[in-house]
Amino acid sequence: MFVLITYDVSTVEKAGQRRLRRVAQACKDYGTRVQKSVFECQVGRSEWATLRQRLLDESSPVEDSLRFYFLDETAVGKVEHHGAGKPKDSNAGHSLLKEMSLVSSPSSLMNPAVRQTGPN
């Protein structure tokens, strides 16, 4: 399954900065960072159950916001990226963006999975 994770973690206090690091690390362990607070994860159901619980455990239900979007193949095939920013972190595996980054530019612009513009 393909899960898009977006989060806002409050970093007003040091505890929040620690939560932010831990939430990001959990996402990094399973997926690819595509923006500062946006990760794309291609995971199996049991992996997702583990990651989801870890994110809930590491975040504050009062101060932080987590959103999970479940995309099917059609939606994954339509993702548009514009401008700067390649994945900064990834796991060993499966990510859409990982695949994209393996295609050398400029042919990556034509990758059917992600339409990408900009100077990457």
Added chain:
Amino acid sequence: MFVLITYDVSTVEKAGQRRLRRVAQACKDYGTRVQKSVFECQVGRSEWATLRQRLLDESSPVEDSLRFYFLDETAVGKVEHHGAGKPKDSNAGHSLLKEMSLVSSPSSLMNPAVRQTGPN
């Protein structure tokens, strides 16, 4: 159509801060902010063409990152929200989150469109 917009706008320079405001304003004009840099937009095709072009015009292809995800009804029905954060801005219209906010708590927790946890 349901478009999820995520962005990273570089705010190192004043010009970036201005771009950030303008990108956010374009999104606000058409959708609902669900996180700091994440908007959900229920738009018609021509509206989307207008918004998309405006976002490309307002952002820097070198410094900023924009991602557009196109969700179908099934995906919209599976969005999970956890923790803090209600929409801070919305247009007059159509957003999923707008609909959610019209349902008084705690029944909103049972809203089939968005599973939501936390103390909102």
